[in-house]
Amino acid sequence: MKLPLTLVEGEGSITVIERSGRVERVLYEISEAPRYFEYIVQGKSPEVVVDLVSRICGFCGVSHLFLAVKAFEKRLGVEVDEEVDEFREVLHLAERVKSHVLHVFYMNLPEITGTRSLVELAERNPGILRRAVAVYKLSRRLMSTLGGRSHNVVNMRIGGVYYPPSREEVEKLRSELREALSALLDLADTVLSFKHSLEVSVIKHQLCLYSSGDYPHHGERVVLDDAVHDVEFFYGHLARAATREYSTALHYRINGVESYITGPVARFNRYYTRLHRDVRSLLEAYGWRPPLGVLESFTARFAEIYDSLLRIQEYLENYKYTERARAETTQRSTRDHTCFYAVEAPRGILYHKYVLDESGRVRECRIITPTAQNLAAMEDIATQLTRGEPVSESTFKIAKSIAVAFDPCISCSVHAVPIRVVKSTSS
Amino acid sequence: MLRILVVKLTSCSGCINELIYALTHSDIRDKYRVAYFPEIEDSDEVTSADVAFVEGSITTSQQEDFLKAVRSRVEFLVALGTCAISGGVQSLVVKESAESAERAIYSETQVPASAAGRPRPIESAVRVDFAIPGCPVSGEAVVSFLRKYSLGGLPLVLYESVCSECKRQGVACVLVAKRVPCLGPITLRGCGALCPVRGRGCYGCYGLKFFDVTQKSVRALARRLRELGLREEDFETLLLAYGYRVCSELK
Numbered sequence: 001m002k003l004p005l006t007l008v009e010g011e012g013s014i015t016v017i018e019r020s021g022r023v024e025r026v027l028y029e030i031s032e033a034p035r036y037f038e039y040i041v042q043g044k045s046p047e048v049v050v051d052l053v054s055r056i057c058g059f060c061g062v063s064h065l066f067l068a069v070k071a072f073e074k075r076l077g078v079e080v081d082e083e084v085d086e087f088r089e090v091l092h093l094a095e096r097v098k099s100h101v102l103h104v105f106y107m108n109l110p111e112i113t114g115t116r117s118l119v120e121l122a123e124r125n126p127g128i129l130r131r132a133v134a135v136y137k138l139s140r141r142l143m144s145t146l147g148g149r150s151h152n153v154v155n156m157r158i159g160g161v162y163y164p165p166s167r168e169e170v171e172k173l174r175s176e177l178r179e180a181l182s183a184l185l186d187l188a189d190t191v192l193s194f195k196h197s198l199e200v201s202v203i204k205h206q207l208c209l210y211s212s213g214d215y216p217h218h219g220e221r222v223v224l225d226d227a228v229h230d231v232e233f234f235y236g237h238l239a240r241a242a243t244r245e246y247s248t249a250l251h252y253r254i255n256g257v258e259s260y261i262t263g264p265v266a267r268f269n270r271y272y273t274r275l276h277r278d279v280r281s282l283l284e285a286y287g288w289r290p291p292l293g294v295l296e297s298f299t300a301r302f303a304e305i306y307d308s309l310l311r312i313q314e315y316l317e318n319y320k321y322t323e324r325a326r327a328e329t330t331q332r333s334t335r336d337h338t339c340f341y342a343v344e345a346p347r348g349i350l351y352h353k354y355v356l357d358e359s360g361r362v363r364e365c366r367i368i369t370p371t372a373q374n375l376a377a378m379e380d381i382a383t384q385l386t387r388g389e390p391v392s393e394s395t396f397k398i399a400k401s402i403a404v405a406f407d408p409c410i411s412c413s414v415h416a417v418p419i420r421v422v423k424s425t426s427s
Numbered sequence: 428m429l430r431i432l433v434v435k436l437t438s439c440s441g442c443i444n445e446l447i448y449a450l451t452h453s454d455i456r457d458k459y460r461v462a463y464f465p466e467i468e469d470s471d472e473v474t475s476a477d478v479a480f481v482e483g484s485i486t487t488s489q490q491e492d493f494l495k496a497v498r499s500r501v502e503f504l505v506a507l508g509t510c511a512i513s514g515g516v517q518s519l520v521v522k523e524s525a526e527s528a529e530r531a532i533y534s535e536t537q538v539p540a541s542a543a544g545r546p547r548p549i550e551s552a553v554r555v556d557f558a559i560p561g562c563p564v565s566g567e568a569v570v571s572f573l574r575k576y577s578l579g580g581l582p583l584v585l586y587e588s589v590c591s592e593c594k595r596q597g598v599a600c601v602l603v604a605k606r607v608p609c610l611g612p613i614t615l616r617g618c619g620a621l622c623p624v625r626g627r628g629c630y631g632c633y634g635l636k637f638f639d640v641t642q643k644s645v646r647a648l649a650r651r652l653r654e655l656g657l658r659e660e661d662f663e664t665l666l667l668a669y670g671y672r673v674c675s676e677l678k
Contacts, residue, residue: 058441
């Protein structure tokens, strides 16, 4: 039996495999067509590639762009000022806010409340739509002021940014941000009072970027449960992928066996204490504390929206960045052709790895998206909750709740099929 | 109330997010009702409607059939963004020829059956009544379309390049004054000169100016940009990525 998935990004469906009327396994069939990005970027210059990969996803384009830029900077030996990096981090946090707002209010709340859409939900509670729109619009304003537009931002490059916004532009943002923060706090009472009707506490393994200071953001080490690994080692040796007949997306498992989750719930559960103090006191006032289950992802997202906005606010209050970024380039040994990096995209760890050829063009590329990593866990959790039960409407309902809570980014997950290129396209 | 369908084919969801933005305007919500928009509407039934917005290019025969079914149910169909209009960045796979790409690529396990296919603009399968260019489209362009359509009109199509937007905003030409490689002269307007305003050269994401650009003029610009340091193959990649169809049909 099969049912199309709604309230998620991209095209997919739920398939339930049954044996004599009982659930054997739940599968998420991803039917979206792949776009072969790993192949497309071959033979292209890094400067062109960073903008191309931002097209992988309309939700998390900045994550792809920022990460590719960081990876190439490492390879080319480009040192950027801390100030420049901070600016780009803030732009990336704005994307986290935008993606989470869309997910929590436009996709997850309708699912939890059993309404068709946010607009229908707003017929009962008009304040929700008004306030959610206020936060959403602010996130777009942040992205367009800092990045040029609300996605596929143009204001980031290898070595820095193109244009630091003027103090006047930033001044305008500050007052809008204050209004959005107050709208968000008004929403807290609604969002944080929800309890999902289904209790799910089964999470076997959790993965996020390792961070020694702040809430995890970008870097080169991951932490799986309690073990810290080098990101290249993790994706090169521990996480193994397989395609499934029913899916154009990859499914990653640890050693090809155990599933794991990455994303807001994993980040929240491990690094809760790194969230802003105000965020924690708000959550605790509503009785929320780690660990969260996967269906409580809306709480983790709400916390991250609030935390990100507070961090962006702090940045904007102290904004004095006026100098155009000037990158220092040091000559790197040309034997080191490989570069990689990872970022905590809205839905979890995103990893890129590039191998360049002698002329500095991309020869090989590997991209691992959060959704490709979460798919196995989604299926395992949905199966575990329903296995052996008679196949019914509720099987699909549970499977759908799991899918919507994970917020799969289907366009992202099918950027490629697992490919190995035998023939290089660059001459 | 006008009813709208929002359809996604092979794409990134970036352009349909601009529709979510457009629908945050209360005057637009007063005039339009969403009949199909699976991303934000819990309904999978394609009903008849007034306007369909289509994002993405066609890469499978199922998509083509679906698109034709959508076309038969609506009065007016809008191609939303570069993928729908021209194929999108995924068209770069065709440059090396889709067949050779498939031959050159093999999977560790297997390529799913639905994976094959070369991206095509939607006009290859259905009639398109209006096109909003951009990778991604501008949210304001979508808002403008929805407002005007509800009054029985359409936005005016300006046959101009990005240069016109620089001139109107009083932005000094980055190509001439700063010697920054810029694709503005041959790129469709509509972004508000996003990049030149920030001192960056246009990289052509609204697509090649289809109505008057010729191979000769493209070559002339390519020569100048090469002198300024833009590699020829990078130039070609940009043209194909954001304007595959127009670029491959240049005379």
